[in-house]
Amino acid sequence: NRTRTYVDPNEFATGSYKYQFMDLSKYNGVSRDVLAKFLDGKGILSGKADVFIEAAKRYSVSELYLVAHACLETGYGTSQLSTGVNYNGVRVYNMFGIGAFDSDAVGTGSKKAYNEGWTTPDAAIMGGAKWISENYINSPTNRQNTLYKMRWNPDNPANHLYAGDIAWATTQSVIMEQLFAKIGNGSISYEVPVYAGQSAPVIEGVGGMTIRR
Numbered sequence: 001n002r003t004r005t006y007v008d009p010n011e012f013a014t015g016s017y018k019y020q021f022m023d024l025s026k027y028n029g030v031s032r033d034v035l036a037k038f039l040d041g042k043g044i045l046s047g048k049a050d051v052f053i054e055a056a057k058r059y060s061v062s063e064l065y066l067v068a069h070a071c072l073e074t075g076y077g078t079s080q081l082s083t084g085v086n087y088n089g090v091r092v093y094n095m096f097g098i099g100a101f102d103s104d105a106v107g108t109g110s111k112k113a114y115n116e117g118w119t120t121p122d123a124a125i126m127g128g129a130k131w132i133s134e135n136y137i138n139s140p141t142n143r144q145n146t147l148y149k150m151r152w153n154p155d156n157p158a159n160h161l162y163a164g165d166i167a168w169a170t171t172q173s174v175i176m177e178q179l180f181a182k183i184g185n186g187s188i189s190y191e192v193p194v195y196a197g198q199s200a201p202v203i204e205g206v207g208g209m210t211i212r213r
Helices: 002-007 015-021 032-039 049-059 063-074 102-116 121-137 147-152 168-183
Strands: 085-087 090-092 191-193 210-212
Touching (some): 032 063, 049 063, 085 102, 090 102
């Protein structure tokens, strides 16, 4: 079925989809100018390259991932949560859809932002990166350091998943490819799960990667 297809690493290991296996706990070292140019014209995210870079360095998270995730969750800087919502008389912002449940994304997402103190766009980027790092990418108890692991969590399937959208990881991978196309190079490593009875997928253009069985 469709879910089985998306869970299978061998089905999405080529082209842009390979980026769902990129290790998100490593800073990529992308120049500020490249990120700034990519973010230019993208609503509330425009002009925020320095904030993404600082957040990535401070919380040991890929700046490319942070930018791609924010672009996806905010509709490239145009969503209501990203441009500000008044909650309890305070203007709050949420750049990564944290705590925003489909049943009432604006209500639950703004409540989370209020509780976390994300009262400026910069605070939402920095605070969101910290929250994702501590709860997923660099969590000491449940380390989910790739888009694939954040979506499917092979070490504990169906539990502690960041999103419900079946294509969440691959959709972000396409945005990340757009960024890499502009960068030309960067420091990237991959971590690919291999399930029992399967052979390790071959990721095109990658000489070395970590295989987890």
